Amino acid sequence: MKILKLSTNNRGGATTAAERQAQALRQFGHQVKHLYVRQDWTCKEVTIADDGKDVYLSAPMHQYLKTDLLFQNFLFDNRTDLSNTYMSLWRKSSPFDEMLAEYIRKENFDTVHCHWTSNLISSNLFALLEKDTVQLVMTGHDMNHFTGGCHYNAGCEGFKSNCQSCSQIKTNDSALLSSSLNEKINAYKKVMPKFIFPSDWLNKEYLSSSVAQLLGPNSSQVIRNCIDTDFFSPVSEYERVALRQVMGFSNDEVLIVSGAENNNEIRKGFNYFERAFKTLNTSLYGSTFDKEVTFVAFGGGDHKLTPTHKNVKYRHLGVLTEKQVRDLFRISDLLAFTSIEENFANVILEALMCACPVLGLSIGGIPDIVTSGTNGHLVSELSETEYSTVLTKLVIEGQLAILKEKTKEWRAENFKKYSYPMIAKQLEEFYETLIQGSENGQPV
Numbered sequence: 001m002k003i004l005k006l007s008t009n010n011r012g013g014a015t016t017a018a019e020r021q022a023q024a025l026r027q028f029g030h031q032v033k034h035l036y037v038r039q040d041w042t043c044k045e046v047t048i049a050d051d052g053k054d055v056y057l058s059a060p061m062h063q064y065l066k067t068d069l070l071f072q073n074f075l076f077d078n079r080t081d082l083s084n085t086y087m088s089l090w091r092k093s094s095p096f097d098e099m100l101a102e103y104i105r106k107e108n109f110d111t112v113h114c115h116w117t118s119n120l121i122s123s124n125l126f127a128l129l130e131k132d133t134v135q136l137v138m139t140g141h142d143m144n145h146f147t148g149g150c151h152y153n154a155g156c157e158g159f160k161s162n163c164q165s166c167s168q169i170k171t172n173d174s175a176l177l178s179s180s181l182n183e184k185i186n187a188y189k190k191v192m193p194k195f196i197f198p199s200d201w202l203n204k205e206y207l208s209s210s211v212a213q214l215l216g217p218n219s220s221q222v223i224r225n226c227i228d229t230d231f232f233s234p235v236s237e238y239e240r241v242a243l244r245q246v247m248g249f250s251n252d253e254v255l256i257v258s259g260a261e262n263n264n265e266i267r268k269g270f271n272y273f274e275r276a277f278k279t280l281n282t283s284l285y286g287s288t289f290d291k292e293v294t295f296v297a298f299g300g301g302d303h304k305l306t307p308t309h310k311n312v313k314y315r316h317l318g319v320l321t322e323k324q325v326r327d328l329f330r331i332s333d334l335l336a337f338t339s340i341e342e343n344f345a346n347v348i349l350e351a352l353m354c355a356c357p358v359l360g361l362s363i364g365g366i367p368d369i370v371t372s373g374t375n376g377h378l379v380s381e382l383s384e385t386e387y388s389t390v391l392t393k394l395v396i397e398g399q400l401a402i403l404k405e406k407t408k409e410w411r412a413e414n415f416k417k418y419s420y421p422m423i424a425k426q427l428e429e430f431y432e433t434l435i436q437g438s439e440n441g442q443p444v
Helices: 013-027 061-075 097-107 123-128 176-191 200-207 210-215 237-247 270-284 322-331 346-353 384-396 400-418 420-439
Strands: 002-006 031-037 047-050 054-058 111-114 135-139 194-197 220-222 254-262 293-300 312-316 334-336 358-361 376-379
Touching (some): 002 013, 013 031, 013 135, 054 097, 123 176, 135 420, 200 220, 346 400, 376 384
Parallel strands (some): 002 031, 002 111, 031 054, 135 194, 254 293
């Protein structure tokens, strides 16, 4: 089977998930290419470069980014305090449309699988592919495939109707979002794509949307993100101690990790991590717990936390490589995951595959993989106080060592569900069903 995966960027969580699928499918014998937009400010014309597994589209940046820059200018000083997560409009056309459609036909792909594709795909592209036999698949790594502009809705339910009223924007006199959603729906009518969602929660949200009302209740399926379970794996106690020494941590200190691509994004909930840090510092006074506790953050952002207790430390490691992330989880006692809106986070899957338990909020797709007392703990309330109380209790009452052993057991029993072979097989069956239905002239 020949598959083309589309991602706007060559980095980020959605692209990582898409590339892992590509690797899994290649191991299963399929021909898979992954296409990205190369942001080259020296580019003078639209070009496409096929490097084998990877394909890069380029265009003069003022053409490529024109729509997005105008929209971001509209949003400047026009966002409410609910969210600062990126928003993007659906495009009527893009500089890539004709060249991308021609490339898809020339390579004779069976399936084009769109992942995080803001500013890459458009109504015009779908119109160009309308009469082709290629099957269109969309994976929702966030909500943007079925909203007028938001990638996470911050509680707004406008996507269930027409997005005319948006709680994330102060003024919406130009009805940009409702126009964007209508344009998107009209584009979908031409190709009738099928959707994949990594979490039960996001699939449920999609099925309540106006897009799903058009495409029908059988237009989506849940397929989890996959991960290299050989690479992301636990280590022996001997290896753990040695790795801690290499990374500058002592054998006995408790390591609590937080990681996000952008810790300044409101929905990432770094304030929960900060509050838990302060609460633990205060709680250690008068406590018999005498181990050092180090809070470790990685990813974007420049937060600085100052401990008040002598046994508490804070380190920010910045942006890490995949190997560095894996090694950090191998030696850590807890991933303090604080997102207040989330689909099916790669970082949770990475932590659990390394037998690092997860503390998270019971929102979005997190309950799909984290179970209290089995491989972590879920906090039922969106409350900084409750989150901090639970984290402090896990540390001071010595529950983390027990939880880590249970997480190892969970991992041993469940890792195959997220492995490359398992997810590749599910994707293969999904694609084949679409292709066979199309060949037989039957709705799928």
